[in-house]
Amino acid sequence: xxxxxxxxxxxxIYRWDYIINWCPRCKTALxxxxxxxxxxxxxxxxxxxPLKESDRFITVATTRPETMLGDTAVAVHPEDERxxxxxxxxxxxxxxxxxxxxxxxxxxxxxxxxxxLKITPAHDFNDFExxxxxxxxxxxxxxxxxRMNKNAGPYHGMDRFECRNQIVEDFKRDxxxxxxxxxxxxVGHCYRCKTIVEPTLSLQWFVKxxxxxxxxxxxVQEGRTRIIPSVWEKTYxxxxxxxxxxxxxxxxxxxxxxxxxxxxxxxxTIVSKETPPSCHSCHSNRLTPETDVxxxxxxxxxxxxxxxxxxxxxKLLKRFYPTSVLVTGFDILFFWVARMMMMGLxxxxxxxxxxxYIHGLVRDEKGEKYSKTRGNVVDPIDLIDRFGADTxxxxxxxxxxxxxxxxxxxxxxxxxxxxxxxxxxxxxxALMNLNDLHPKTMVIHLSPEAFSLPDRWIRGRLNHTxxxxxxxxxxxxxxxxxxxxYQFIWHEFCDWYLEMIKLFLYQEGDKQMKELTQQTLLEVxxxxxxxxxxxxxxxTEEIYQHLPSQKDHESIMISxxxxxxxxxxxxxxxxxxxxxxEVISALRNIRGEMNLPPxxxxxxxxxxxxxxxxxxxxxxxxxIRSLAQVKELKIGKEMERPLYGAxxxxxxxxxxxxxxxxxxxxxxxxxQKEIIRIEKExxxxxxxxxxxxxxxxxxxxxxxxxxxxxxxxxxxxxxxxESLNKIKRILG
RNA sequence: GGGCGGAUAGCUCAGUUGGGAGAGCGCCGGCCUUACAAGCCGGAGGUCGCAGGUUCAAUCCCUGCUUCGCCUACCA
Numbered sequence: 001x002x003x004x005x006x007x008x009x010x011x012x013i014y015r016w017d018y019i020i021n022w023c024p025r026c027k028t029a030l031x032x033x034x035x036x037x038x039x040x041x042x043x044x045x046x047x048x049x050p051l052k053e054s055d056r057f058i059t060v061a062t063t064r065p066e067t068m069l070g071d072t073a074v075a076v077h078p079e080d081e082r083x084x085x086x087x088x089x090x091x092x093x094x095x096x097x098x099x100x101x102x103x104x105x106x107x108x109x110x111x112x113x114x115x116x117l118k119i120t121p122a123h124d125f126n127d128f129e130x131x132x133x134x135x136x137x138x139x140x141x142x143x144x145x146x147r148m149n150k151n152a153g154p155y156h157g158m159d160r161f162e163c164r165n166q167i168v169e170d171f172k173r174d175x176x177x178x179x180x181x182x183x184x185x186x187v188g189h190c191y192r193c194k195t196i197v198e199p200t201l202s203l204q205w206f207v208k209x210x211x212x213x214x215x216x217x218x219x220v221q222e223g224r225t226r227i228i229p230s231v232w233e234k235t236y237x238x239x240x241x242x243x244x245x246x247x248x249x250x251x252x253x254x255x256x257x258x259x260x261x262x263x264x265x266x267x268x269t270i271v272s273k274e275t276p277p278s279c280h281s282c283h284s285n286r287l288t289p290e291t292d293v294x295x296x297x298x299x300x301x302x303x304x305x306x307x308x309x310x311x312x313x314x315k316l317l318k319r320f321y322p323t324s325v326l327v328t329g330f331d332i333l334f335f336w337v338a339r340m341m342m343m344g345l346x347x348x349x350x351x352x353x354x355x356x357y358i359h360g361l362v363r364d365e366k367g368e369k370y371s372k373t374r375g376n377v378v379d380p381i382d383l384i385d386r387f388g389a390d391t392x393x394x395x396x397x398x399x400x401x402x403x404x405x406x407x408x409x410x411x412x413x414x415x416x417x418x419x420x421x422x423x424x425x426x427x428x429x430a431l432m433n434l435n436d437l438h439p440k441t442m443v444i445h446l447s448p449e450a451f452s453l454p455d456r457w458i459r460g461r462l463n464h465t466x467x468x469x470x471x472x473x474x475x476x477x478x479x480x481x482x483x484x485x486y487q488f489i490w491h492e493f494c495d496w497y498l499e500m501i502k503l504f505l506y507q508e509g510d511k512q513m514k515e516l517t518q519q520t521l522l523e524v525x526x527x528x529x530x531x532x533x534x535x536x537x538x539x540t541e542e543i544y545q546h547l548p549s550q551k552d553h554e555s556i557m558i559s560x561x562x563x564x565x566x567x568x569x570x571x572x573x574x575x576x577x578x579x580x581x582e583v584i585s586a587l588r589n590i591r592g593e594m595n596l597p598p599x600x601x602x603x604x605x606x607x608x609x610x611x612x613x614x615x616x617x618x619x620x621x622x623x624i625r626s627l628a629q630v631k632e633l634k635i636g637k638e639m640e641r642p643l644y645g646a647x648x649x650x651x652x653x654x655x656x657x658x659x660x661x662x663x664x665x666x667x668x669x670x671x672q673k674e675i676i677r678i679e680k681e682x683x684x685x686x687x688x689x690x691x692x693x694x695x696x697x698x699x700x701x702x703x704x705x706x707x708x709x710x711x712x713x714x715x716x717x718x719x720x721x722e723s724l725n726k727i728k729r730i731l732g
Numbered sequence: 733g734g735g736c737g738g739a740u741a742g743c744u745c746a747g748u749u750g751g752g753a754g755a756g757c758g759c760c761g762g763c764c765u766u767a768c769a770a771g772c773c774g775g776a777g778g779u780c781g782c783a784g785g786u787u788c789a790a791u792c793c794c795u796g797c798u799u800c801g802c803c804u805a806c807c808a
Contacts, residue, residue, distance in 0.1 A: 126806045127806095424767090592773060688789080
């Protein structure tokens with residue numbers, strides 16, 4: 001009421017006989033946004049109107065012949081040579097026998113139809129405007145229920161579509177129907193009941209939106225409100241700049257009643273918060289209250305401040321206006337966001353929110369928008385039953401790409417259910433191995449050097465993950481955050497870290513090393529759970545409560561979000577770990593390609609001239625042995641290549657695996673495949689390096705990088721070929 | 733009619749200061765290895781829609797075209 005009255009007093013709300021979209025079934029006015037346009041196939045009728053005092057006819061074309069009963073003119077283009085002589089003449093409208101003028105208006109498209117446009121000001125938007133311009137009479141022929149009214153003469157009481165058929169029949173009978181064509185066009189339907197809407201002249205309440213929109217435009221231009229992703233800004237501006245006055249009255253029985261009364265004696269309109277005792281101007285006490293209610297979006301537009309106690313200056317209002325972010329779908333950018341902007345700026349003198357995050361819509365498998373009416377909605381409860389609430393939440397976050405819709409994919413959902421399961425199992429493994437850990441004895445501050453390679457590595461990777469996840473969240477890139485977490489948890493934490501630390505956890509040897517490992521395991525798992533918690537609230541809370549570090553059972557959701565620990569940003573450790581991973585992968589590759597089952601133990605021979613690499617290999621022998629299932633490792637400068645064996649190059653290391661003679665055929669194939677791959681890469685780089693332009697114009701660090709790569713590839717290729725030749729010689 | 737977005741592996745889609753082509757699912761081969769077979773290990777698979785242009789260098793920037801989709805509109 002407060003808002004309505006203030007706007008009314010400022011002249012921003014007015015009541016006017018205007019052309020609006022009307023739903024004859026719901027019997028209410030509809031705003032532009034409540035009308036859905038849909039393509040339908042109809043007939044295009046050519047009607048012959050007789051010119052008065054002449055035997056000529058003017059032919060007009062229409063898809064709605066029943067509206068001819070309300071015609072008050074026929075318009076032609078002022079420059080249309082075909083009709084120069086008839087402008088100003090009069091037409092005797094068939095059936096109702098009304099005299100109407102032929103007028104000239106540049107709005108008419110000479111190339112469309114016959115170039116003659118019938119004008120029905122009371123039942124067409126354009127005709128209404130033309131009617132105002134030419135002071136034409138407005139004659140309603142269709143009533144609020146979609147029936148022909150008394151102005152329709154013989155058709156009075158007929159349904160509008162029934163009347164359409166009858167009029168066509170009558171025109172045919174009278175020989176004034178020129179022709180009928182098939183035609184398809186967009187027709188407005190009521191968004192609620194899907195009935196074809198009827199543009200109708202009607203007395204309604206309107207808000208003058210132009211003055212409100214100006215401020216809303218400027219707020220976004222000046223960045224006081226950011227729309228994310230920014231592509232939607234353009235849509236927002238487009239709409240705001242072309243905004244039309246907003247019809248806010250609805251003839252339905254639910255909603256806020258418009259606070260207005262009409263004096264039965266003098267016709268005065270009274271807008272007031274309370275029921276007025278009498279008319280302000282004639283003092284009559286015979287007042288009729290307005291029965292129209294407000295468009296639901298009118299009240300929704302007030303949400304950011306009316307929910308905080310406005311118009312009182314409450315603490316809540318001070319604290320929560322403006323809010324930081326509004327998250328919503330683009331489909332209500334205009335319905336709601338734009339209106340909240342306008343009302344917020346008007347009544348609070350400030351934007352209602354700093355950021356508007358526009359996400360896509362979840363669509364069905366065919367990519368169609370969910371619709372309550374069509375019933376193609378996927379029930380989230382059903383998905384939760386089948387996949388789990390955490391899985392669904394994570395999946396939605398992962399599939400949400402800013403600026404585009406998502407088709408809910410069941411295979412992706414299933415993949416993330418596996419991920420949730422993986423987390424569960426990994427945590428079970430961790431908890432099993434932490435049950436003898438007493439947090440009290442945990443060493444709080446130890447230098448990184450005290451920890452094992454995998455410990456230092458995983459903490460470094462955790463740092464990286466924390467930073468990237470935070471960055472993604474700050475930029476509303478939820479899919480990036482989920483991908484980062486998936487990758488880190490599954491492929492770094494589970495695949496490598498957990499596998500490697502089994503050495504320390506299972507072996508009853510170095511007790512201190514075991515405790516340090518347990519400490520890292522606990523801390524990293526705890527961080528993982530916290531990072532994951534926004535995406536998988538239930539499983540993370542459940543596991544978190546079982547961690548030995550959580551004795552007071554506070555919820556994970558109020559725990560501190562993880563921060564990176566710079567002590568563990570260590571490139572050398574990362575590099576050493578990568579070497580270990582590369583070596584293990586190389587051995588696994590041989591095993592896989594040679595079809596050697598894991599049960600079959602192999603021996604690894606490592607030849608390298610570089611002291612540092614040799615040391616690193618020696619340091620990490622136990623990891624290599626355990627993860628690559630190698631029973632014996634031999635490392636050194638003078639390592640002989642075995643007579644029958646597979647070869648893989650890792651950096652400056654030659655890795656050999658002794659095999660049987662019978663494997664050699666397979667090895668030849670493997671080497672050839674590898675050589676082809678390397679050659680392809682290598683030739684591309686060589687081509688680059690032989691290009692003078694590249695050498696002189698590309699940034700030096702890029703050139704250097706390419707040179708190094710080319711050299712490495714060449715080395716690799718030579719050794720592969722050497723290996724291949726040796727085998728060929730042996731095999732004869 | 734106007735505007736916007738997409739076209740990348742068999743499918744669904746990621747990929748911005750231009751230099752490495754990627755993920756999930758599916759597919760092929762090998763494994764019940766004491767957290768997990770809803771799993772582990774290895775592997776195959778792509779002139780990044782087409783044609784030009786800019787650049788030493790284009791999936792990425794520019795132009796045109798083909799094609800799919802969305803929003804929007806006052807051709808009666």
